[in-house]
Amino acid sequence: MTATTSTPTPPASLHTPVIGWFEQHARDLPWRRPEAGAWGVMVSEFMLQQTPVSRVLPVYEQWLARWPRPADLAADAPGEAVRAWGRLGYPRRALRLHGAAQAITERHGGDVPSEHNQLLALPGIGEYTAAAVASFAYGQRHAVLDTNVRRVFARAAAGIQYPPNATTAAERKLARALLPEEDERAARWAAATMELGALVCTAKNEDCSRCPISGQCAWLLAGKPAHQGPPRRGQTYAGTDRQVRGRLLAVLREAVAPVGQSALDAVWDEPVQRARALDGLVADGLVEPLPDGQYRLPLT
Numbered sequence: 651m652t653a654t655t656s657t658p659t660p661p662a663s664l665h666t667p668v669i670g671w672f673e674q675h676a677r678d679l680p681w682r683r684p685e686a687g688a689w690g691v692m693v694s695e696f697m698l699q700q701t702p703v704s705r706v707l708p709v710y711e712q713w714l715a716r717w718p719r720p721a722d723l724a725a726d727a728p729g730e731a732v733r734a735w736g737r738l739g740y741p742r743r744a745l746r747l748h749g750a751a752q753a754i755t756e757r758h759g760g761d762v763p764s765e766h767n768q769l770l771a772l773p774g775i776g777e778y779t780a781a782a783v784a785s786f787a788y789g790q791r792h793a794v795l796d797t798n799v800r801r802v803f804a805r806a807a808a809g810i811q812y813p814p815n816a817t818t819a820a821e822r823k824l825a826r827a828l829l830p831e832e833d834e835r836a837a838r839w840a841a842a843t844m845e846l847g848a849l850v851c852t853a854k855n856e857d858c859s860r861c862p863i864s865g866q867c868a869w870l871l872a873g874k875p876a877h878q879g880p881p882r883r884g885q886t887y888a889g890t891d892r893q894v895r896g897r898l899l900a901v902l903r904e905a906v907a908p909v910g911q912s913a914l915d916a917v918w919d920e921p922v923q924r925a926r927a928l929d930g931l932v933a934d935g936l937v938e939p940l941p942d943g944q945y946r947l948p949l950t
Contacts, residue, residue, distance in 0.1 A: 661828045664806065665839055667862035672842030675849065679703065680710060681786075682841075688762035688787035689720055695782050696747045696774075701738050703848075709736055720751040721760040729947025732936055733903045739892075741899060742934055745948075746774025764788045782840075791836035793825035798847025799840070803828065805851060809868030811877040812853075894918050894927035902937060908944035 680686060681694035693713055697706045713734055717723035723731065728748045735744035750772045754762055762783065763769055769780035781792035800813040803824055813821060830836045850860050858864045869875070887893055897917040902909055918924040928945075931937040938948045 662830075664828065664863055664866065665830050665835065668842045668846060669835070669838050671862035672838065672845055676841070676845050677703070677849075680707070680714075686714075688764070688783060689718075690714055691787040692750070692762055692779070692783050693747065695779050695786075696743050696750075697738060699743060700740060705738060709734070709738055717751075719760055720754040720762065723748055723751040724755040727947075727949045728935075729938070729949055732899070732947050736903070737896070737900070739896070741936055743774075745935055749773040750775060762787065764790075766790070766792065785837045785840045789834050789837045791829060791831075791833045792840070793822060793829055794840040794844065795821060795825050796844060796847075798845075798851075799825070799843045800847075801853065802843050802847045802851045805856075805869035806863055806867045809872050809875075810879075811869060811875065812879065812882060815880065891923065891927045891930065894923055895931055898924075898928055898931060899936065902945060902947050905946075908940055908942075908946040910944050914945065 676682070679694075681690050686694075694706070694710060697710055697713075716734065717726070726748075728745055731744040731748040732741050735741050753772050754760060757763075758768070763772075764784065764787075766780055766784045769775055769783055770777065772780075775783075778794065778796060781794045782796075784790040785792045785794050795817055797813075800817065800821060803821065804810050804813040807824055807828065828839075830839050846861070850857050858867070858870055861867065864870055894917075898914055901913055901917060905913075914928060915921075915924065918927070928937065932939055932945075935948055937945050939945055
């Protein structure tokens with residue numbers, strides 16, 4: 651079963667209870683505070699991709715203290731961004747954020763642009779991040795579809811337990827149909843539905859008794875039918891190339907000078923997988939090989 655664009659109730663009847671719930675229950679997160687600015691919002695969006703808030707918070711605070719503006723990050727080596735990324739995972743996000751900071755500095759005088767098309771033109775920024783920054787930083791009207799929002803819409807409007815694995819045209823159409831007309835209210839709706847999915851309408855153990863729209867939820871009203879789509883597989887980590895890459899990067903992050911092959915060899919016993927992981931890091935621009943056989947985080 652796939653999501654449809656029909657809604658069981660008029661969209662306006664969902665806005666007030668969800669936004670009202672958000673006003674009372676939203677977490678006090680640093681990127682939601684006025685002083686965060688557009689740069690703080692952008693940094694948070696890069697860090698929060700596939701990473702829980704609890705892990706992001708300390709790294710976010712350290713990042714903004716070190717690089718309070720895009721130009722500050724752009725002036726530093728990309729390898730320093732990888733080093734500061736720590737163990738957030740998916741470290742290519744650090745390189746993409748560094749690239750975005752350079753483009754913002756070169757094209758926009760160091761200020762994160764407010765226009766959606768300009769945000770989308772920045773390196774490393776896709777449709778979701780552009781919409782999120784325009785909405786959360788500048789109060790604009792955009793459909794912001796992350797995993798949590800997609801799940802809320804799938805249940806409340808389409809009557810299914812989980813959204814498709816990849817965002818569909820039908821989901822985008824539904825999200826646009828549900829958007830409030832006023833810019834400010836639409837931006838609050840985007841944040842509110844995201845928070846509702848994160849705290850109440852979770853992937854597992856959803857708490858319908860706390861949901862402000864449980865009386866209108868198509869999935870709940872249908873008796874919460876079980877997921878009928880492809881099996882949902884959890885991500886594995888132990889023993890994967892991702893784990894090996896993480897261990898190799900950890901050595902390079904902690905080093906103050908280039909690292910020899912023997913230090914990298916010590917982190918993983920299986921030589922073929924270790925070599926494959928190292929080659930992947932080099933190909934991704936996360937590690938720079940030197941002529942003398944040593945390695946370091948990238949300087950350019």
